[in-house]
Amino acid sequence: MTDQGRAWMTDDYAALATTAAAVLAVEASPHVDRWREQHHMDREFWLRLGELGLLCCGVPAQWGGGGGTVVHDYVVLDALVRAGISPASMQVHNVVVPHYITSYGTDEQKRRWLPRMAAGDAIGALAMTEPDTGSDVQAIRTRARRDGDSYVISGAKTFITNGSVADVIIVAATTDPALRGRGIGLFVVETAQCQGFSVDRVLKKLGQHESDTAELSFDEVRVAAANRLGEEGAGFAMLMGQLPAERLLVAVTATAAIERAVELATRYANERHAFGKPLIAQQHVKFELAECATHARVARVFLDSCIAKLLAGELDETTVSMAKWWFAELEGQVVDRCLQLFGGYGYMDEFPIARLYAAARAQRIYGGSSEIMKEVIGRTLVDPARGATA
Template sequence: MRPSAWMTEERRSLHALAARFAAREGAPAVDRWREQQHLDRSFWTAAAEHGLLCCGVPEEDGGGGGSVLDDFVVLDAFVRSGLSPAPMQVHNVVVPHYIVRYGSVEQRRRWLPEMAAGRMIGALAMTEPDSGSDVQALRTRAVRDGDDYLLTGTKTFITNGATADLVLLAATTDPTARGRGISLFVVETADCPGFRVGRVLHKMGQHESDTAELFLDSVRVPARHRLGEEGAGFAMLMGQLPQERLLVAVTATAAIERAVELTTRYVNERCAFGKPLIAQQHVRFEIADCTTHARVARAFLDDCVGRLDAGELDDVTVSMAKMWFSDLEGMVVDRCLQLFGGYGYMDEYPISRMYTSARAQRIYGGTNEIMKEIVGRSLVDPPAATAEAR
């Protein structure tokens, strides 16, 4: 792997620490986690003890005092160790950075130290049975009742949903206003009347990541647990999307590089017709193609991370990245799996699990079709479009 400009010496040390931790505490437990469909609570607290949770949260809020790039480093190491990134993506990057950016001092002090210590696991609840990419169409209601809100609705496909202690939830406080009527609330799930976890959904891949349905029946949430102003939720969601969508690029690049590494090793060791697979020209060409794709992906990722760090990552660029990286991950892993032959189809082989895990990347974080629409709209010439409309 070519060194990235943003991978400082300190981050290389963090990466090495995360890799050792994942190999020791995570990899041996993956099969059991896949059976129970969630990570052990002890894994979260152990990760916290090693300084691997909420690295990008300020020290005064109980975090590591770094930036979101440090959280990216941890995710990269975990993916390379064969762990599903989804639980950590949500807990380490998505939820805490909403609270850092939009929370009051009281809110930050209440929740962030608990998340950084692994005592409260975070989840983000936006998706509903009838609204996925169309966030403005959500139906979960939040009705003001004195100093509280009463939340009623259903959420689905919620990562960490069954194990979360803290759910950052989007609800409409004004159904007539669509986007301008959405607000964000933090729901503490312990001893919470009306809050219920439904099914833990059985997915194609990423089985160690719990993905659940959530039901809310007049759940009483204090108004002080609303994040930001009433009606500002949609703007907050849009403001965080570039960072969240770049997560897909980070984990996809790590998966692509891991797939190429595993496959290169395999075709050098596996023999067919009396010689290693790598001796066959077709195999060499396939590996050459995939290695080239990995190199290009790393360069594109480094550019995007640099833009994010400088506060210059725009919606169009990150939409290109989310779409392209997730498509590329699926393609490269598929071609690598083919070189494993029948073994590649066996669930016990990492490449098989990588194949099924990769498929979700094109769906969550905004489907790739939505990403193409964002990019496509940016290419329409306004005067020409107006003329055509006439």
């Protein structure tokens, strides 16, 4: 993470970026190919990151975390992308799951789960998406039936990052389907020796192979009422409340990927010779890289603005929706143009640019598709006085 012109990039963030880069070069990069084959990172890697303080940096120190802000976690994610590692697993574990628990959990719940997550001893996942529901969260069918001091959960989830390796899963389920969003609750399922919980299969994805993505089943899974986050029926509001920080994850990792792609392509264009001279000597190549480098610079300025707003508590839904949509689309465009400069080598999985290309495609889908983001933005542009209808 370069720090040119960044008011938010304090010495603390800069030091963390340096540390994360050094740690990943030793603890992660040599193992990436194997992780991609097995579709998940080693448990020892999680424990090592926990030992070195690179997990749950934004969780308060009293609950075992780093005592920083969510931006500390963003810095670690940026470093992962630059080290050639898909950040998806860490996005969920470092940002998504712990911030639900810190925001909505009781002190007892925080004591139970957060220190283990920060240590890498418990991996987190969020089970929201279902086979028949994607962006329409209010239509989820997984049912949580109250039974005395417990809830009994039944249903199926899909596209769950960390699903096959998670120890702590936040499950979105409805206590009353007729209430739609007002009937959704969030329940923490601890998978160890959990009767009725199963991993149906680990899905084969286009990219991001270092992280597992799984289908999960809950067959009469019984969890204590004490495992519910917040009030019954408040789950949808909680899900919506966490979206700004979660959607900004895409902007953070997209910017890192864009800058990484430009760096890789520029280096290759200077080293590779064609027709008796370096590729960079070709005017078309220079122009392509000039445009991509400019896109990268503009993206960085927009991201810095969003991070500054987030830290000030001023990041609104419209702005973060613009960021999520724009960064995801730009990442795909820039990485594609950079890959083209590699010729046939760009299509080989062993080249980092090919992995960036495959990983980028999902950014336009998860966390709210590009179409949903434009719908959110568009609603703010409608003049109520004109009586526009959907």
